[in-house]
Amino acid sequence: MNIVKSLAGLVLLSAALPALADECTLTIDSNDAMQYDQQELSVPASCKEVTLTLNHTGNLEKKVMGHNWVLSKTEDMQAIATGGISAGADNDYLDTSDERILAHTALIGGGESTSVTFSTEGMAAGDDYSYFCSFPGHIGMMKGKFVITE
Template identity: 85%
Template structure:
């Protein structure tokens, strides 16, 4: 009887593992109307790594309506965006040497996708994190909260 219970427990645990892994994978969309489709993304504190995929659902080229997804502490967001403008189009409007950037995707145009996998080491549940698009002028509309839950 113990073997059957143990086996049943293993089956239940193995069924739960893919679901826990899925909790650490996120998808967000940006469009030609300069909008993300979500204003908040969350992952459980149990995620040691997170994979985020950005899909550009519009049709405009990245030099006209490019989007990326940049994660930082909320207090650093505007300064990072200001530095992104200085970085210029040749650097996809992002100073990747800025250590305040926790993670970012590539800058993409309509119909394209970009993914990034990043560690949550050093991030805390309840911390004040935000994401935004660093293309010039987009931060005003394209931003949201990144939440790590207990």
């Protein structure tokens, strides 16, 4: 009887694991109208790593309407975006040596997807984080809050 209970417990635990993992996996869409489909993304503080997938649901090429997803403290967003312009398209409009960048995806064009997995070490619930697109001129419309919940 104990074996049956143990097996039942393992089955329940294994069923719960994907749900826990899903809390740490995010998806956001972008389009040809310079928009993300979400203005806020959140993960629980229990997530030690987060995987974010960015989809570009539009049709325009990367050089015309490319999008990426960049995470930073809110106060650092504009400076990172401005510095990224001089880095150019070949560097996804990001100075990747900028330590204020907490995570970022590659720059993609219409019909493409990309993902990034990043550690939340050093990030805390209650701190002010935001995400944005660093393609020149996009930060004005393509930005949102990244929240770590208790």
